[in-house]
Amino acid sequence: MRTAYTADQIRAAELALMATLPEGTLMQRAAAGLTSVCASLLGRVYGSRVLLLVGRGDNGGDALYAGERLARRGARVEAILAGSKTHAEGLAAFLEAGGRVVEEVGAPELVVDGLVGIGASGALREPYASLVAEANAVDALMVAVDVPSGVDSSTGRVAGVAVDAHVTVTMGACKTGLLVDPGAAKVGLLEVIDIGLGPYLPDPDVAALTAEDVEGLLPRPGAESDKYRRGVIGIAAGSDRYTGAAVLSVGGALRAGAGMVRYAGTAPPVQQVRARWPEAVVTELDHPSIAGVGRVQAWVAGPGLGTGDWAHELVAGVLATDVPVLLDADALTIVSRDRGLLRRAAPVLITPHAGELSRLIGVPGDRVEASRLEHARRAAAELGVTVLLKGSTTLIAEDERPVRVNLTGSSWLATGGTGDVLSGVGGALLAAGLTPYDAGSCAAFLHGLAGRIASDGAPLAAADVADAVPSAIRSLRGESRSGGRRS
Numbered sequence: 001m002r003t004a005y006t007a008d009q010i011r012a013a014e015l016a017l018m019a020t021l022p023e024g025t026l027m028q029r030a031a032a033g034l035t036s037v038c039a040s041l042l043g044r045v046y047g048s049r050v051l052l053l054v055g056r057g058d059n060g061g062d063a064l065y066a067g068e069r070l071a072r073r074g075a076r077v078e079a080i081l082a083g084s085k086t087h088a089e090g091l092a093a094f095l096e097a098g099g100r101v102v103e104e105v106g107a108p109e110l111v112v113d114g115l116v117g118i119g120a121s122g123a124l125r126e127p128y129a130s131l132v133a134e135a136n137a138v139d140a141l142m143v144a145v146d147v148p149s150g151v152d153s154s155t156g157r158v159a160g161v162a163v164d165a166h167v168t169v170t171m172g173a174c175k176t177g178l179l180v181d182p183g184a185a186k187v188g189l190l191e192v193i194d195i196g197l198g199p200y201l202p203d204p205d206v207a208a209l210t211a212e213d214v215e216g217l218l219p220r221p222g223a224e225s226d227k228y229r230r231g232v233i234g235i236a237a238g239s240d241r242y243t244g245a246a247v248l249s250v251g252g253a254l255r256a257g258a259g260m261v262r263y264a265g266t267a268p269p270v271q272q273v274r275a276r277w278p279e280a281v282v283t284e285l286d287h288p289s290i291a292g293v294g295r296v297q298a299w300v301a302g303p304g305l306g307t308g309d310w311a312h313e314l315v316a317g318v319l320a321t322d323v324p325v326l327l328d329a330d331a332l333t334i335v336s337r338d339r340g341l342l343r344r345a346a347p348v349l350i351t352p353h354a355g356e357l358s359r360l361i362g363v364p365g366d367r368v369e370a371s372r373l374e375h376a377r378r379a380a381a382e383l384g385v386t387v388l389l390k391g392s393t394t395l396i397a398e399d400e401r402p403v404r405v406n407l408t409g410s411s412w413l414a415t416g417g418t419g420d421v422l423s424g425v426g427g428a429l430l431a432a433g434l435t436p437y438d439a440g441s442c443a444a445f446l447h448g449l450a451g452r453i454a455s456d457g458a459p460l461a462a463a464d465v466a467d468a469v470p471s472a473i474r475s476l477r478g479e480s481r482s483g484g485r486r487s
């Protein structure tokens, strides 16, 4: 499990650790780690050209001490002192080692962003904002100290301009804002430097499953398994207009290992599901009731269902059962109009994108996008359900638990129908007995991995993602041994 923390949590842990150590020890540890990352990026330190962007706080101190170390190894290190004051000891050490203070960005090979770290608040102020815009435009490797300046370390918000880092060297532990978009997109490769913080860290703010975690959570059939024990999933999806959503959701469920899929819909999607997935047990509905569908261990409702009276009645019927339910797409529009439907004893997992979440909690979509973590948490608390917020980083929020962040995925997944596949994958895992929190996190992980496999750097169609889910599951063992990371 990769874990991440807010700025307040990190600061408290640092204070506790610092109390046990001589003054300045942590900053020297940070500078040593930062120097070694810069040195390996440069290849040859001697004669290289490095520029430090130095702010007024300890983030600038880290940069200056790393600049000192690089200068002692023969690099030509220059620093722009952008703050109203400068870390005095760090500056003295830097100058003593031959570092130079300059006013212009020039033509460095590597830029070290030491403007602000966890002490930052709000959008970057001047002169930092202009300096960052200028430095981003230079053809150089950009290494951010602790956090790319302009990214809120606790939330991932980017209120204005932010450093576009190739590598972020973060101290002690990962910060939440480095995992959550839009901030996460600014991080580049993430290097965590061990400064001894581990024993002082509290429960994490957010966590990300690794392949090994998913491998451990995923049910695998054994000798005693049969299709009922593996989990039967009911799917109420598709409509006369949107037949494909049904096909894709059923496909996701079958490929994710459902023991059996019971599909219920009107004649046109039924015909499509029958043709594509003869494995599914299909019920053609002539009125909006699931009474004749048979027993299931979990339901998925919503993809392509429509939002009229028929769909409303069908979703209400699904929510009136006593099994876990995953609600997606049109079902989310229906419950946003009739929130009372969510009042039930068995668990609910909802899988909105930002627009759907915005309707559910009555907050404009752009605000949800800008502050995804806050709104996923808020929706989970307000609605009393587990929330899987889709997007470039998918979040899984449940009241009182660390938000799970999904680190797999590919931007090629941003194409129609991939969400329908995800609903089937999540539903199959719910039917297999995983909690909504684990089912949502594992589904997002496998869906993202399947997206990467299906795409391999080129466009994919949603059906390809469903087809790649078995390869994703197969690859978990290899990935967990090699510690797979985000691409």
Ligand SMILES: NC(=O)C1=CN([C@@H]2O[C@H](COP(=O)(O)OP(=O)(O)OC[C@H]3O[C@@H](n4cnc5c(N)ncnc54)[C@H](O)[C@@H]3O)[C@@H](O)[C@H]2O)[C@@H](O)CC1
Residues within 6 Å of the ligand: 014, 018, 026, 027, 030, 055, 056, 057, 058, 059, 060, 062, 115, 116, 117, 118, 119, 120, 121, 122, 123, 124, 125, 126, 128, 145, 146, 147, 171, 195
């Ligand atoms: N506390 C410690 O022991 C350690 C701290 N470390 C470093 O120290 C950093 C935190 O240092 P500080 O608490 O001094 O804070 P920062 O260096 O992150 O910067 C805070 C300063 O920047 C200014 N500022 C805040 N928001 C701004 C904005 N939007 N635009 C422009 N200026 C803004 C404020 O005047 C504030 O004084 C960490 O990120 C890390 O790099 C590391 O050396 C590890 C050890």
Ligand SMILES: Nc1ncnc2c1ncn2[C@@H]1O[C@H](COP(=O)(O)OP(=O)(O)O)[C@@H](O)[C@H]1O
Residues within 6 Å of the ligand: 329, 353, 389, 390, 391, 392, 393, 394, 409, 410, 411, 412, 413, 414, 415, 416, 417, 418, 419, 420, 421, 422, 447
């Ligand atoms: N930029 C992106 N990077 C990675 N994944 C993305 C991106 N945009 C969307 N996705 C993923 O693609 C899927 C799209 O789902 P959704 O919005 O429901 O589309 P649809 O309704 O067409 O199926 C989700 O799993 C989402 O997380």
Ligand SMILES: [K+]
Residues within 6 Å of the ligand: 059, 113, 114, 115, 116, 117, 144, 145, 146, 147, 148, 149
């Ligand atoms: K920084």
